[in-house]
Amino acid sequence: LANGFATGLPYPLIVAFPVLPTPHESIDDYGTWESELMTHEYAHILQFEPATGLARPLRWLFGNIVRPNMLLPRWYLEGQAVYLESQLSNFGRMRSQTAMAVPRALAEEGSLVREDISRLNEISIPDAVDGLRPYILGSLLWSEVAIRGGDDTIRLLNEDHSRRMPFFINAPPKRRLGLDYQQLLNEAYTRVIVRATAQLEQINKAGKFNSVPLPEQDGIAYRSPVVSPDGKQLVFISQAHNTDERVEWVQRPEVSGSFGQVKRKILFGGISINRASWLPDSSGLVFDKIDSIEYYYSYSDLYKYDFGSKKVSRLTKKMRAREPVVSRDGSKIVFVQVVPGGTRLAQVDIAGQNPIVIYEPAGPNLRISGPEFFSDNEIVFVEKPLNGAEQLKVVNLETKEVRTVLDTFKPAASPRMSAHGLLFTSGVSGLDNVYLANGDLSSARAVTNVSTRALTPEVDLLTNELYFSRLQVSGTRLHIANKIDWMDAAIIPPTVESLAENKFPQVEEDIPEVEVDRRPYRVLPYMVPRYWLPFVYFFPGGTYFSAGTGSSDPVGEHSYGLQTSYDSLSKAASFAGTYVNSSIRNLSITTSAASTSQYVFSADVNRRVNTGMIAGQFPLTLSSSKWFGELGTRFQEFELSGRKDSGLGAFAGILYKDVSQRGYQISPEKGGNFSLEHTYLFPHVGTLQYEITDFASAYYFSKWLPKRHAFATFFNATYAPRLRNTLYGRTTSAAVYSDPILANDMVMRGYPSGAFLGRTLLNANVEYRFPISYPYRGWGTKPIFTQRVHGALFGDVITADGFAYDSDRKSYFRTRTNHAFVGYGAEARVDLTMFYYLPVRFTFGIYNGADSRAGLGWYPFMGFSL
Numbered sequence: 001l002a003n004g005f006a007t008g009l010p011y012p013l014i015v016a017f018p019v020l021p022t023p024h025e026s027i028d029d030y031g032t033w034e035s036e037l038m039t040h041e042y043a044h045i046l047q048f049e050p051a052t053g054l055a056r057p058l059r060w061l062f063g064n065i066v067r068p069n070m071l072l073p074r075w076y077l078e079g080q081a082v083y084l085e086s087q088l089s090n091f092g093r094m095r096s097q098t099a100m101a102v103p104r105a106l107a108e109e110g111s112l113v114r115e116d117i118s119r120l121n122e123i124s125i126p127d128a129v130d131g132l133r134p135y136i137l138g139s140l141l142w143s144e145v146a147i148r149g150g151d152d153t154i155r156l157l158n159e160d161h162s163r164r165m166p167f168f169i170n171a172p173p174k175r176r177l178g179l180d181y182q183q184l185l186n187e188a189y190t191r192v193i194v195r196a197t198a199q200l201e202q203i204n205k206a207g208k209f210n211s212v213p214l215p216e217q218d219g220i221a222y223r224s225p226v227v228s229p230d231g232k233q234l235v236f237i238s239q240a241h242n243t244d245e246r247v248e249w250v251q252r253p254e255v256s257g258s259f260g261q262v263k264r265k266i267l268f269g270g271i272s273i274n275r276a277s278w279l280p281d282s283s284g285l286v287f288d289k290i291d292s293i294e295y296y297y298s299y300s301d302l303y304k305y306d307f308g309s310k311k312v313s314r315l316t317k318k319m320r321a322r323e324p325v326v327s328r329d330g331s332k333i334v335f336v337q338v339v340p341g342g343t344r345l346a347q348v349d350i351a352g353q354n355p356i357v358i359y360e361p362a363g364p365n366l367r368i369s370g371p372e373f374f375s376d377n378e379i380v381f382v383e384k385p386l387n388g389a390e391q392l393k394v395v396n397l398e399t400k401e402v403r404t405v406l407d408t409f410k411p412a413a414s415p416r417m418s419a420h421g422l423l424f425t426s427g428v429s430g431l432d433n434v435y436l437a438n439g440d441l442s443s444a445r446a447v448t449n450v451s452t453r454a455l456t457p458e459v460d461l462l463t464n465e466l467y468f469s470r471l472q473v474s475g476t477r478l479h480i481a482n483k484i485d486w487m488d489a490a491i492i493p494p495t496v497e498s499l500a501e502n503k504f505p506q507v508e509e510d511i512p513e514v515e516v517d518r519r520p521y522r523v524l525p526y527m528v529p530r531y532w533l534p535f536v537y538f539f540p541g542g543t544y545f546s547a548g549t550g551s552s553d554p555v556g557e558h559s560y561g562l563q564t565s566y567d568s569l570s571k572a573a574s575f576a577g578t579y580v581n582s583s584i585r586n587l588s589i590t591t592s593a594a595s596t597s598q599y600v601f602s603a604d605v606n607r608r609v610n611t612g613m614i615a616g617q618f619p620l621t622l623s624s625s626k627w628f629g630e631l632g633t634r635f636q637e638f639e640l641s642g643r644k645d646s647g648l649g650a651f652a653g654i655l656y657k658d659v660s661q662r663g664y665q666i667s668p669e670k671g672g673n674f675s676l677e678h679t680y681l682f683p684h685v686g687t688l689q690y691e692i693t694d695f696a697s698a699y700y701f702s703k704w705l706p707k708r709h710a711f712a713t714f715f716n717a718t719y720a721p722r723l724r725n726t727l728y729g730r731t732t733s734a735a736v737y738s739d740p741i742l743a744n745d746m747v748m749r750g751y752p753s754g755a756f757l758g759r760t761l762l763n764a765n766v767e768y769r770f771p772i773s774y775p776y777r778g779w780g781t782k783p784i785f786t787q788r789v790h791g792a793l794f795g796d797v798i799t800a801d802g803f804a805y806d807s808d809r810k811s812y813f814r815t816r817t818n819h820a821f822v823g824y825g826a827e828a829r830v831d832l833t834m835f836y837y838l839p840v841r842f843t844f845g846i847y848n849g850a851d852s853r854a855g856l857g858w859y860p861f862m863g864f865s866l
Contacts, residue, residue, distance in 0.1 A: 001272060001290070002027060006041040008048035008067045010530050010551045014041045019338055020367045022274055022322070023382075023413050024223065024455075026132055029096035031388045032365055036089050043081040046158075047072075053163025063531030063549075069158060071166040073781070073836045075120035076181075079138020080154060083146070086139070086500075090507050091388050094139050097427050100499040101453040101471050102129060102136050107196035108451055109473045112189050117182045118778025118785055121836055125776050126241035126663035128220045128475035141181065143502040144188035148177050167783040167835065182780055191501050200451055202494040203431075209449040209491065211470065211479040214260050219243075220475040224275055225458040225467040227259075228282040234259045234460075234467075235267070235276050235285060236478060241663025245273035247287065247305070258463055260480050268305060268312055271298075275323045276305075280330040283307055286315070288322045288335070295586060295622040302335060302352055315352030325371050325379075326350070334358065334371050334379055343368045345381060345395065359395045359402060372415045372422075380405070380415045380422065380441075392424065394441070405441035418459035420487070423447075425455050430496035434468050434486075447486040449493045526553040527560070542569040557583040570606045572597035588617045590632075607727065610637040610646075620654070628655040634679060636688070638728045645725065647688030653677035659700060666790035666831075667710045667769040672699035690722035694730075706770075712792075714765040716746050723759045726802045732756045732763070735863055736843070748796050750823030750849025750856055751805075758802025760817055767794040772828070787831040787839075796823040804854040813853065822850045827861075841865050 002021040006014045018034050021027045030036050048067045051059045059066040069077075086092030093099035106112035106129070115129070120138055123131040145153055153176060160172035170180035177184065214222070219240035227234050234250045246269040250259045270289030277286050285305045291314075292298050300322045302315040320338040327334070330350055337346040337357075341364035348355045358379070361368065367384040374380040377397045384390045390411035395402045406412065409426040416423045422437040424444070432453040437444040448454050452471040459466055464483040469476050529549045537544040544567045552559035560579040566572070576594035593612045615632025619625065630653040637646035659671040674697035683689050695717045702710040718730045732746040734753040746763045748755060769792045778785035799820050803812035815821075827845040834840045842864045849855025 002033070002037075004037050004041050006044035006048075008045070008070055009065060011064065011526065012045050012048065013554055014038070014045065015554070016041065018341070020343060020365070022272070023369045024274070026093065026096075026099050026102075026136070028098050029091050029093070029388065031089055031091040031386055034365070036085050036092060039088050040081045040085040043084045044077060047077055047080065050159055050162030052159060055162060062533070063529070065531035065533055068162050068164070068166055071835065071837075072161060072169065073117075073121040074123065074134035075117070075138030075141065076169075078134040079120075079140075080142050082135050082139035083142035083154075087146075087151070087504055088507060093136055094143065094500045094502070095498060095504060097430060097432065097498070098453065099132075099136050101431070102132055103140065103192050104196050104199070104499055105452045105471055105473050107189075107193045108200060111473055112193060113186075116778075117185050117781055119776065120185070121778070122776070122785060122787075122833065124787065124833075126220075128473065130220065137185075140188040140192060140500070141185045143500055144184050144191070145173070145177065147502060148179075148184075148187075153177070167781075169781050180781070192499060195497075195499055195501060199496045199499070202496060203449060203451050206449055206494045207489065207491055209481070209489070210485045211448070211466075211468075211481040212260075213470075213472075214467075214478040214480060216263070217475070217477050222478040223469040223476055224456045225469075225478060226276060226278060227458060227461055227467075228278050229280055230282040231461040233282060235278075236467075237273055237276065242665050243662075244269050244271045245289070247273065247276050247285070252462075255462070258465060258480070259460065259467075270303075272300065272322075275325070277324050277326045277333075279326055280328060286324045286326050286333055288324055292625055293318065293623075295619045295625060300338065302333060302348070316348060316355075319346075319348075319355065321346070321348075323369060323371060325373060328373055328376055334373070336368050336371060342366050345371060345379065347397075358397065359400065370413060370415050372417055374417060374422065374441075380417075382413055382415065384411075392441070406437060406444055409435060409444055414456045416457055419461060420459060420464075423457040423459065425457065429493040430498070431493060433493050434466070446491045446493050447489070448481070449491045521555075523553045523558055527551050527558065529562075542567055544568075557581070567597070570597040572606065572608070586618055586622070590615050590617070606640075608639040610639070611635065615651075617655075626656055626658045628657070629653065630655065630677070637686075638688075638725070640725070640727055645688050645728065646686035647681040647690075648685045649679050649681035651677055651679040659698065664708055664771075664774065665710075666708060666771050666788055666829075667712055668700040669702035669708075669710045670700055672697065674698070688724075688728075690720055690724070692718065692720035692723070694718050708771045710769045712765075712767040712769055714747075714763075716761070716763045718746075718758070718761045720759045721801075726757050726759060729758050729802060730761055732761075732798065735845075735861060736865065746798070748798050748821065748823050748849075749794065749825060749845070749861070750796070750847040750859075751821070751851075751854055752807060752856065755805045755854055756798055756800045756802065756815075756821070757812070758800035758815070760801035761798060762800075762817065763796070763798045765794065765796050767792045783835045785833040787833060789828065789830050791829065792827045794825060794827065797821065804851075806853050807856060808853075821854055823855065824848055824850065825858075839866065 002019045004016040016037055020033055048070050051066055055066055055068050082093045086094035115137055120133050157172050174180050219238050221239040223237055225236040232252050235247055238246050238248050247267045248264045249267045250262055250264050253262045272290045274288050284307055288300055288302055290298050290300045299318050300320050302321045302324050304313050304315055321335045324333050324335040332347050332349055334347050337344050344360040345358040345368050346355055347358050365386060369382045371379050371381040374394055378394050380394050382390050383393050391404055392406045392412045393402055393404050409428050412424050412426045414425045424435055425432050426435050432455060433446050434448040434454050434457045435444040436447050450470055455469045457468040466481040466486040468479055470479045532547055532549045535546045546563055546565035548563035550561035558581055562577045565574045574596040578592040581589045591614050595610045598607045612635040613632055615630055617628055617630045620627040620629050633650050635648045655675045657673045659668045659673055661668045677694045679692045681688050681690055697715050699713045700710055723729055731754045732748045735749060736747055747765055772789040772791055774788050775786040797820050799817040800815045801817050802815060804815045805812050825845055825847040827843050830842045832840045845861040847861055848858045
């Protein structure tokens with residue numbers, strides 16, 4: 001996938017994936033992709049670098065972690081980089097009619113001003129604008145800055161912020177431009193609304209175009225409709241807030257009925273599905289997706305879905321194939337193949353074998369997309385040259401001759417053959433509309449006149465309805481236009497200028513050849529510590545202080561972390577260090593050592609635990625990234641009341657992970673994970689000689705529940721019957737101090753922390769989780785933003801072969817596993833973004849420890865977790 005990122009920690013680093021973008025991405029309008037990608041990312045490196053004023057001596061003291069501008073909001077950093085990528089090339093998102101269609105849609109529907117400065121920072125608001133906010137809308141703000149103060153104001157503001165306290169960011173723009181950032185954004189929006197209103201008047205004068213959306217589209221993107229050869233079925237690609245791409249299927253209700261009249265079914269899903277193509281007998285589909293192979297790698301390959309067996313099978317392997325189309329006789333598949341520095345047109349037989357290259361562009365950075373059979377032996381496709389003006393071409397499969405067609409309709413995209421001729425989209429007027437070409441591809445006429453963007457057209461074989469995707473504020477929606485509205489109408493879309501008012505200059509993009517400085521890759525220079533980070537945390541009855549550092553090499557083969565800490569309750573220091581080596585394929589080796597002072601609050605005793613471990617984690621199957629195994633050796637020493645006990649042993653474990661949370665979900669709604677680990681301490685090595693088995697699991701369930709409601713269940717167990725000193729066993733926590741998406745601690749709400757100690761502990765938690773509200777609201781540039789408010793009803797239970805703490809008598813009493821302790825209550829949880837980047841959850845609860853001896857009865861709780 002086309003991507004890149006930049007960071008200043010632990011050192012300035014750019015990671016770039018030089019794959020050309022697909023036609024459906026917001027970064028689609030590019031010229032020389034690598035140049036624009038590196039311009040954007042290098043802008044971040046320069047943003048992060050300044051440390052002036054008070055920050056300068058702090059950097060001398062703490063190292064390069066002192067980078068004040070890394071704490072600026074996303075709209076500042078990403079919006080500025082988008083502005084610069086557009087200014088320093090002839091493309092970029094501010095020059096893009098694809099990207100600028102988003103603010104035009106917002107302006108048309110009157111919701112642009114709702115996107116205030118606080119919402120611009122967020123990339124997790126689960127709507128159609130989603131992660132585009134800081135990039136596209138943020139760039140409008142920086143265009144306003146440049147219009148008012150000139151481009152040099154960008155540099156001056158970067159320097160201003162590098163000498164100021166973080167999160168108080170409005171003084172610099174007010175001093176230089178007389179407006180704070182919200183006011184600058186308001187002015188930018190005013191310009192956009194004025195220009196968008198004038199453009200909408202132009203579009204409406206050219207003729208009203210009628211279309212209606214397909215019913216029940218509550219996701220964020222719907223595109224690429226394709227009617228089956230027998231005319232009875234329709235498939236298209238969709239994406240919801242919490243899913244990857246999916247292929248949805250509709251069966252025609254009657255001979256002349258519309259596909260828009262019936263409910264749809266999801267056939268399958270996958271990462272980056274670009275296209276689905278029917279087999280000639282309508283019995284199945286060929287499609288592309290990205291999937292893991294041999295555990296370590298991900299490739300885009302071709303797959304087949306069979307309607308008879310309802311199964312997906314892989315056709316190609318490691319071919320970097322995308323956008324397939326099946327020939328009319330069903331004998332071959334033509335597709336786009338990603339190659340280093342570009343793409344090419346290739347072909348395999350229907351079984352995915354015998355690959356051949358059909359056409360390879362002359363030069364790097366040239367993108368091919370949208371292949372379509374124009375005839376039995378000709379493929380029409382789109383080629384994107386370095387000047388960015390995509391053009392339609394036709395290649396003959398027998399002679400390999402290539403010709404350019406419809407040369408005046410640039411940029412062009414999404415060719416699709418129909419009974420009426422070749423449909424395609426073009427932005428020749430400044431907006432993407434659907435066009436219908438004549439028989440010899442010498443000319444075409446517009447059949448839509450939309451105000452935002454139209455793409456991926458298709459014609460119903462039986463009803464002659466036009467299906468296409470249309471950008472709206474609610475998302476990219478599938479629309480239907482009746483025959484009279486698209487075939488018989490005389491439509492000439494007006495020429496529309498760019499929505500961005502800033503007039504960017506034309507840039508000479510003559511990139512000189514340079515001699516590459518090739519050096520052997522050396523790890524050690526990257527591993528030198530470059531910072532240390534202090535941390536202070538206040539908890540009931542005490543204070544926790546820590547300092548840490550760490551580093552890793554750019555390719556992630558080696559990493560380490562070091563930490564020292566002190567807490568006022570134990571009045572002792574703790575130390576920890578971890579090193580991870582991932583240089584061996586399919587094996588990650590972790591070495592760690594720690595000496596930790598633990599205060600058992602309810603018993604008023606200190607317990608020091610010294611540990612050392614070497615362990616390897618590896619996939620159990622190369623076809624799945626869900627199952628892992630681990631093997632290792634562990635040393636542990638307990639020191640309690642002047643006595644030391646130690647042991648050395650080996651352990652083995654198995655882990656399963658299949659859980660995620662996205663979009664409007666307030667909790668994972670399906671799947672789960674578990675881990676099972678057994679440790680054996682060698683006899684006659686130290687004083688500790690026992691075996692211990694630990695099990696932890698989580699399972700999530702939402703079927704038949706109201707939308708976004710879920711049951712979350714956790715079960716944890718530890719079993720060490722030969723453990724001599726129970727105080728060396730596991731204990732419990734009085735609350736959930738970290739979000740248990742992947743695992744859960746031994747939690748007993750309504751009881752003190754450390755209330756239970758045991759050789760054997762069996763702990764279960766059940767929560768019914770439900771949404772309360774989705775504010776998605778902030779307060780200007782203040783570094784706090786409310787995401788979601790949700791609640792939970794819970795029940796906790798534990799049995800212990802060990803001890804429980806009597807809060808009244810302040811002493812432990814003996815327990816057996818035949819007695820269960822119960823806690824229950826309710827929680828309200830508020831999910832926030834703090835300091836522009838940090839996800840924080842505040843929990844407000846009412847707990848009841850039901851056991852009369854160990855429980856605390858009803859009491860309120862308030863806490864937070866990351």
